[in-house]
Amino acid sequence: MLSGWARLRRDLAVLISLAKMIFYYWTVGGRIRKGYRECQARGEIYWVDEEPAETKKRLR
Amino acid sequence: MSDSRVRPGAVPPPEYAFGYRVPPRSGNEINGLGDPQRKAARHVFHSTGDIRLEWQALDDFFGLINSWQVLRHVIRNVWQLRNRDGPVAARRQPVGDTKAMAQKIKAMAQGLGAELVGITQLTDDAVYAGCSVSFNYAICLGLSMNRTEMQHVPHLRAAVEVMRAYRELSLTAIRLAQQIRQMGWPARAYGNPNSTDILQIPLAIDAGIGQLGKHGSMISEPFGSNIRLAAVLTDLPLACDQPVDIGVDDLCLQCRRCELDCPPGAISQYKQMVRGVKKWYVDFDKCIPYFTKTHGCGICIEVCPWSVPGRGPLLSQKLLAKRASQPHPAG
Numbered sequence: 001m002l003s004g005w006a007r008l009r010r011d012l013a014v015l016i017s018l019a020k021m022i023f024y025y026w027t028v029g030g031r032i033r034k035g036y037r038e039c040q041a042r043g044e045i046y047w048v049d050e051e052p053a054e055t056k057k058r059l060r
Numbered sequence: 061m062s063d064s065r066v067r068p069g070a071v072p073p074p075e076y077a078f079g080y081r082v083p084p085r086s087g088n089e090i091n092g093l094g095d096p097q098r099k100a101a102r103h104v105f106h107s108t109g110d111i112r113l114e115w116q117a118l119d120d121f122f123g124l125i126n127s128w129q130v131l132r133h134v135i136r137n138v139w140q141l142r143n144r145d146g147p148v149a150a151r152r153q154p155v156g157d158t159k160a161m162a163q164k165i166k167a168m169a170q171g172l173g174a175e176l177v178g179i180t181q182l183t184d185d186a187v188y189a190g191c192s193v194s195f196n197y198a199i200c201l202g203l204s205m206n207r208t209e210m211q212h213v214p215h216l217r218a219a220v221e222v223m224r225a226y227r228e229l230s231l232t233a234i235r236l237a238q239q240i241r242q243m244g245w246p247a248r249a250y251g252n253p254n255s256t257d258i259l260q261i262p263l264a265i266d267a268g269i270g271q272l273g274k275h276g277s278m279i280s281e282p283f284g285s286n287i288r289l290a291a292v293l294t295d296l297p298l299a300c301d302q303p304v305d306i307g308v309d310d311l312c313l314q315c316r317r318c319e320l321d322c323p324p325g326a327i328s329q330y331k332q333m334v335r336g337v338k339k340w341y342v343d344f345d346k347c348i349p350y351f352t353k354t355h356g357c358g359i360c361i362e363v364c365p366w367s368v369p370g371r372g373p374l375l376s377q378k379l380l381a382k383r384a385s386q387p388h389p390a391g
Contacts, residue, residue, distance in 0.1 A: 002147055014142040018135055025131060029124035036125055040077040047081045048121040 066211050066362040074324040074350050078121060084114040087344030091334060098336030100189035101259055105348055111190075115348070122352045127216050130355065133223035137251065140227070143234050144249040152244030159299040168239060169201055173232040175287075176202030176280055178267025178301045182258075182293060186266070191257035195248065195293035197300070199236065200260070200267040203229040203290075204283040207369055213362045214354035222356055225288040226253045233290040240294050247294035260289040268301035271308035275318040275327055275360035276342035281306045281376050284366030307379030311366065312340065318360035324350040327360060 002010070039046040087104045088094075105122075107113045123131075155161045166177045178200045187193050209221035230251025240247035250258055261278050265271060269289075270280035277285040281304070319327040326346035331338045342360075351357045366372050 010142060014139060018138060021138075022131075022135065025124060025128075032121065032124045036078060036121075044077070046078040048078055049080045049082055049117040 066213065066359075066367075071214060071323055071359065072354060074346075074353075076349050076353055078349075078352070080117070084117075087115060087348060090114060091341075091344055092336075093332060093334055093341060095335050096333060098185075100184060100187065101335065102189045104344060106253070118348065118352060125352075126355055127219070129216065129220045130223050133220065133227045137223070137227040137230050140231055140234060141249070141251060144237065144251070146238065146241055148241045148246050149244045155297045158297045161297065162299040162301075165199060165236070165240070165296070165298060169199065169232065169236050169292075172235045173203065173228065174201040174236075175204055175283070176200075176269050178264065178269040179298045180263060180267035180300050182263070183266070186259050186263045188257055188259065193257050193293060195246070196295050197293070197298050198258070198263045198267065199292040199294065199298070200264040200269055201229055201233055201236075201290045201292070202264065202269055202280060202283070202287045203232070204287050207286060207367075210286060210358065210362050213358040214356070216355055218358050218362075219356040222288065222358065223253075226251065226290070229288055229290040233292050237292045237294070240292065240296050243296065245294055245296035247292055247296065249290070249292050251290040253288075258291065258293070260291060263291055264289050266303055268304045271304065271306060272340050273308055273318075273364065273366070274312035274315070274340045275322075275364065276340055277361050279306070279308045279364065279366050281372045284368070284372055285361035285364050286367040286369075305380075306372075306376040307383065308366075310379040310383055311375070315365065317363050317365060321363045322347075322360055326350070 036046045090102055090104045092099060092101070103111065103113055105113065105115045105119050107116060107119060113119060162179050165179070169177045180198050180200065182193060182195055182198045186198070203225050205221050205225045210218050212218045230249065233249035233251040237247040237249040250256060250260070261272065264278055270278040273279040273285060275285065278287075278289070279285050280287055316329065319325075319329060324343075324346040326343040328341065328343065332341045334341050347357075361367060366375060
């Protein structure tokens with residue numbers, strides 16, 4: 001069995017990464033989904049490499 | 061019996077409101093299409109997060125435009141997969157009869173929810189380039205998806221069902237790995253659709269769960285391609301299964317259903333050379349944009365005649381009987 005501390009550390013690390021994933025989905029992801037919907041409506045192209053998730057993260 | 065074949069009607073056209081300003085290298089080139097040299101596969105799309113792929117921008121976009129209903133299954137799967145590895149019991153259960161142990165493990169996996177189980181040795185062919193896995197055996201698991209939900213491809217309903225199946229089978233793999241570790245043998249569960257270090261389909265084919273279909277997915281005898289895969293890697297000595305011949309090639313060489321129903325035309329009529337092996341191959345550069353647009357597509361696996369519930373065993377029987385009745389080409 002894992003010790004209590006080891007288990008807590010492991011679970012905490014996974015929880016933090018999940019929290020980041022959820023936060024990212026609702027913040028940056030929300031902007032990307034909105035931008036994509038606008039492009040679809042206007043018949044334009046949403047460039048995935050021009051405004052990628054990593055760039056947005058750096059700009060924050 | 062009613063004919064429950066999927067006939068996609070008004071599917072979205074292969075026209076995209078997204079794209080690359082600077083396109084990455086062709087995914088077909090990265091996959092080794094046309095390359096006569098045998099070599100390990102490379103990740104192209106769906107990363108484990110620790111390496112940045114050449115198609116990462118589209119992968120990120122795919123993940124972020126997906127519905128919350130899909131993501132919540134991913135989150136629950138990631139959370140349960142924290143238990144994929146764990147401490148191994150100090151006292152190792154000796155294995156005298158590997159066949160008996162293989163039967164025991166298969167029964168255990170089925171008891172935990174797997175509908176398909178096969179065992180194979182882990183070879184380098186099933187490990188991605190740059191990854192190393194130190195286990196000897198792979199216990200491959202399969203679970204069928206809810207056909208009612210999957211008949212909605214390409215639609216969010218089907219995408220949610222795909223992720224639900226992955227999550228459920230992942231839990232089976234985690235519990236099986238835990239039980240093997242309690243027997244004193246190392247074991248790790250692989251239940252992530254972002255395939256991590258190993259290639260699930262080649263392993264499952266080697267483990268006798270099915271054969272590769274024209275659409276690049278595996279066809280199992282009972283469920284066709286309407287399944288998802290997971291695996292447990294272990295050092296527990298086990299008797300291995302052999303690859304099966306259920307007549308998939310006989311069907312795929314004649315049938316053009318998936319090929320003609322694929323909106324971007326990504327499925328080719330004939331096998332192609334991929335990293336030194338002639339096999340069925342799906343054009344990555346045509347498939348993935350459509351896959352992204354439709355939140356996971358899935359048309360090819362659902363239109364496959366083999367995916368009709370209850371049809372597989374009879375179809376296999378007929379195809380093999382037909383082949384046996386034909387004069388041998390050499391004779």
